[in-house]
Amino acid sequence: MRGFLTILLICTGSSAMAHPGHWADVAGHDHWIAGAAIGLAGLAAIWGALKGKKEKEAAAEAEEELEEETA
Template sequence: MRPILAVLLLAAGPAAAHPGHLAGLAGHDHWVAGAAIGLAIALGLWGALRGERKADPEDEAEGEEQQA
């Protein structure tokens, strides 16, 4: 099983896309997909940098009572 897994992992390397494919989006309607991908990346980064917020203030109050 391990040799098959190693071959599959190494065979996937050459399939990686390069930035030259983005130039092909300029003349087609595929620019919408490129914009959607960019928006998804931006929203993901924004959410990661913003951090997690607690959803319920009651949970926070219970946590403070348990610590005391």
């Protein structure tokens, strides 16, 4: 039991991670480059979500038109 707790506490204590800004420091850049990269990723995600929403709306409209024609 003592050995299990020792291993558990060692693994738990070593699981800390730095925030993304420090990853850029390792590469020789400043924090603003990492911030810009994260911002661009966020914009791409928003753009993809909006694009998907428009496609869903267009599909729903096409389905409604098809139902009206068959009725």
